[in-house]
Amino acid sequence: MAAPNAIANAMSRLDLEGHDLPPSPAPSTPSNGRRYALATELVHTNVGDQHHAANMPIYQTATFHGGPGQQYDYTRSGNPTRTHLENHLAKIMNANRALVVSSGMGACDVITRILKPGDEVVTGDDLYGGTNRLLTYMKENGGIIVKHVDTTKLDTVKAALSDKTAMVLLETPTNPLIKIIDIAGISTAAHEASPNAVVAVDNTMMSPYLQNPLDLGADVTYESGTKYLSGHHDLMAGVIGVNNLALGDKFFFMINSTGCGLAPFDSWLLLRGIKTLAVRMEKQQANTMAIAQFLEAHGFKVRYPGLKSHSQYALHWSQARGAGAVLSFETGSIALSERIVESTKLFGISVSFGCVNSLISMPCRMSHASIDPALRKERALPEDIIRLCVGIEDINDLVDDLSQALVRAGAVTLTKDGFVAREVEGETGTTKQVVDEP
Numbered sequence: 206m207a208a209p210n211a212i213a214n215a216m217s218r219l220d221l222e223g224h225d226l227p228p229s230p231a232p233s234t235p236s237n238g239r240r241y242a243l244a245t246e247l248v249h250t251n252v253g254d255q256h257h258a259a260n261m262p263i264y265q266t267a268t269f270h271g272g273p274g275q276q277y278d279y280t281r282s283g284n285p286t287r288t289h290l291e292n293h294l295a296k297i298m299n300a301n302r303a304l305v306v307s308s309g310m311g312a313c314d315v316i317t318r319i320l321k322p323g324d325e326v327v328t329g330d331d332l333y334g335g336t337n338r339l340l341t342y343m344k345e346n347g348g349i350i351v352k353h354v355d356t357t358k359l360d361t362v363k364a365a366l367s368d369k370t371a372m373v374l375l376e377t378p379t380n381p382l383i384k385i386i387d388i389a390g391i392s393t394a395a396h397e398a399s400p401n402a403v404v405a406v407d408n409t410m411m412s413p414y415l416q417n418p419l420d421l422g423a424d425v426t427y428e429s430g431t432k433y434l435s436g437h438h439d440l441m442a443g444v445i446g447v448n449n450l451a452l453g454d455k456f457f458f459m460i461n462s463t464g465c466g467l468a469p470f471d472s473w474l475l476l477r478g479i480k481t482l483a484v485r486m487e488k489q490q491a492n493t494m495a496i497a498q499f500l501e502a503h504g505f506k507v508r509y510p511g512l513k514s515h516s517q518y519a520l521h522w523s524q525a526r527g528a529g530a531v532l533s534f535e536t537g538s539i540a541l542s543e544r545i546v547e548s549t550k551l552f553g554i555s556v557s558f559g560c561v562n563s564l565i566s567m568p569c570r571m572s573h574a575s576i577d578p579a580l581r582k583e584r585a586l587p588e589d590i591i592r593l594c595v596g597i598e599d600i601n602d603l604v605d606d607l608s609q610a611l612v613r614a615g616a617v618t619l620t621k622d623g624f625v626a627r628e629v630e631g632e633t634g635t636t637k638q639v640v641d642e643p
């Protein structure tokens with residue numbers, strides 16, 4: 206499936222002179238002047254090591270000897286392994302500067318620390334739980350005014366914007382509702398209403414491989430490196446990218462002041478994860494698409510921007526190069542959903558996503574359980590919704606695992622024609638035909 210804007214995206218990446226590229230260790234300009242594709246850049250970094258190390262060494266040290274004027278003196282302020290990662294990420298995120306910190310929420314903290322009492326923040330009503338918690342704390346303790354609005358509606362966002370707007374915080378696609386937010390439209394409106402407003406986009410669900418918010422007019426892109434960038438759920442990291450270097454300096458000031466810069470070992474681990482981002486994402490997306498089609502074909506209401514049935518399909522593909530690897534679907538019954546989630550074997554029950562193995566969860570019972578049920582209802586978060594975060598396993602094994610879980614849970618029936626009919630909705634699950642345990 207090709208993005209309608211694929212050619213436009215490719216053209217926008219042409220940089221014949223190679224002037225406006227970030228200071229990256231990756232070779233950037235082939236002899237014909239064309240910039241390498243992202244999949245290539247992800248893999249190559251010139252280490253420039255004195256011993257010609259093929260991979261960036263881990264500078265596992267807190268201090269560096271020498272006097273003033275040298276590049277590194279103390280790891281809280283800077284470390285070669287972290288710098289190498291930041292320069293590599295800047296290129297991948299189409300940013301002039303990237304900064305890495307100890308978690309995605311750490312990145313959100315660094316970004317929102319530029320706010321002062323009385324500043325207004327316009328943000329979505331379907332945010333990542335941790336972001337919601339941090340903003341609520343700032344509202345209650347920091348004198349920040351936070352306006353949660355339906356960011357899928359440009360007019361609603363415009364109505365909330367004013368010259369007091371200091372920051373607009375967006376996330377797209379949201380999860381688990383998979384709502385798409387118009388990054389370019391809102392960025393333009395925000396800067397019109399308040400020229401100094403900082404538009405920050407949480408790009409965790411897409412990763413820089415599929416979406417580059419800075420190219421769409423955002424001032425800041427940030428994401429949890431814990432998810433797709435790392436890919437293996439073996440580290441926590443947060444990544445921030447900017448084109449405005451003054452803003453980058455402000456964020457660096459916060460990182461140096463609070464000491465949340467990513468540790469050398471985790472920086473090295475993240476560098477390793479990033480190299481396989483393209484292959485992982487391609488495979489995970491292909492698997493997700495197949496599962497989305499499978500579920501939709503069996504009558505479930507599926508939310509996935511790769512499906513034409515997604516009401517914001519066109520908007521998503523106007524700003525992203527892929528649909529990602531998270532989908533959600535409804536079964537019509539909470540008890541049925543619970544049984545499905547408990548019945549899968551390959552899909553592990555877990556919060557989070559972005560890992561090479563597949564995960565399943567019921568957001569209302571897990572990641573979103575802390576949200577008051579009344580508020581969940583107000584935000585139209587269906588209590589029976591199941592979220593799938595699809596990994597790189599063999600697609601037949603995944604579909605098979607899901608099929609068996611659906612049958613075992615009583616969501617579908619096996620007929621003589623095979624796995625076809627969908628069981629009627631209800632709390633009891635009357636299906637009697639259970640497949641053998643594998």
Ligand SMILES: *Cc1c(COP(=O)(O)O)cnc(C)c1O
Pocket residue numbers: 308309310311333335336376407409410428429430431432441442443
């Ligand atoms: C996981 C996540 C975060 C927070 O990242 P951590 O690395 O867990 O701190 C922020 N936003 C989104 C969309 C996430 O999925």
